[in-house]
Amino acid sequence: MRADIHPKYVDAEIRCACGNVIKTRSTKPVIIVGICNSCHPFYTGQQKFVDTAGRVDKFQQRMAKTQAAQAAAAVRKKRK
Numbered sequence: 001m002r003a004d005i006h007p008k009y010v011d012a013e014i015r016c017a018c019g020n021v022i023k024t025r026s027t028k029p030v031i032i033v034g035i036c037n038s039c040h041p042f043y044t045g046q047q048k049f050v051d052t053a054g055r056v057d058k059f060q061q062r063m064a065k066t067q068a069a070q071a072a073a074a075v076r077k078k079r080k
């Protein structure tokens, strides 16, 4: 290895939002993640909302709006 060109390879902790901590080694001492193997639905087999920044909420609001508009359009069509 050439001197002074390689990053330091240190003991690292990967911390998940669920509280799980994984010890490993990396060039960064702490890595923060939003989801890991002990809380991701694929590994747990349980349905769970993994909603960042209210995207599911936004989608449901848009969906409700669309359905309301479609219902209104259907009523208007019937009247004709």
Ligand SMILES: [Zn+2]
Pocket (backbone or CB within 6 Å): 016, 017, 018, 019, 020, 034, 035, 036, 037, 038, 039, 040
């Ligand atoms: Zn996790």
